[in-house]
Amino acid sequence: MKQGWRNLDESDVRVRPTKGTRPRSKQRPKHSDAEQAMVITVDRGRWTCAVGDDPDRKVTAMRARELGRTPIVVGDRVDLVGDISGQTDTLARIVRVAERSSVLRRTADDTDAFERVVVANASQLVIVVALADPPPRPGFIDRCLVAAYAGGLAPVLCLTKADLAGAEALLAAYSGLDFNVVVTRFDEEPAELRRLLAGQVSALVGHSGVGKSTLVNKLLPGVDRATGAVSGVGKGRHTSTSTLALPLPVEVGGWVIDTPGIRSFGLAHVKPDDLVKHFDDLAETAEECPVNCGHLGPPADPDCALETLLAKGGPTADRIVSLRRLLVSKSGKEELVD
Ligand SMILES: Nc1nc2c(ncn2[C@@H]2O[C@H](COP(=O)(O)OP(=O)(O)OP(=O)(O)O)[C@@H](O)[C@H]2O)c(=O)[nH]1
């Protein structure tokens, strides 16, 4: 069948259109046999992909020349052509990258305008924080929340090492926000977390030593991510640094994306409005704010429309206080970690 660009279905058309140009009809039929896959890790110009999202159909691929330097990251949905047998020494070609449903971005620090996407299409960001040893850093949590909201990921706060300290004091600070919180400890099954992860693509972030590997090993039996325990064979510990998507057991479904190299989020790319629009109950009022309102209220933003809601008190006021704390954390350099 002759296929012009008008005949393409919506998913074809929405694939990374260059600004102002239509998809070129010439190229499309050439790759009509392409297979869909998810990028599970990236290493020196080679992308490992799971064909059809099947973790057992792993294929190594290169980026087709026509894509130029288009960034392709873990979680990206791609179309593959060429040899997708997955056999040793075979190489497929990535010919398309689908539009992303979410992006976890970071800048090197708060003043650096250069941003990069580190994980694509994750539906949630699991922020792993120990209740003690190391002590929790609210600034880190706030910055992760900002990165999650701004990137379109639902935050989940996972508090580990519940055998060492309680969660009440920490959670009191977040009463104005609505996100899932789970509390775990290494001598108990993370059943609640497993339920939240089921069928989802979840990125995991956390500092070294918070018990992230311990958790991943419980969730994914057989994977054996390196934990802080020194191995018996005398080689010491090996800590992995590359971002990697790991399949949850089939009966659970979904993927966990471990991000061992990511310890902080520079948030230079996030604008106050990027955050406010995710607060459904505040967004409409904030539209009445002056242009470029930072939504912090006086003295920085004396004409912020949220002031009237704040004055009414109640749960909405709590939300404004929480939102403003996140906005401050976004620009608060003293909270930059690592
Ligand atoms: N008391 C207590 N200790 C824990 C718990 N979970 C993990 N630990 C210990 O905390 C240390 C760090 O755990 P890991 O799982 O290696 O932490 P990680 O976040 O993966 O750290 P990196 O491997 O450095 O990235 C280890 O000694 C674990 O045994 C817990 O629930 N309670």
Ligand SMILES: [Zn+2]
């Ligand atoms: Zn405002």
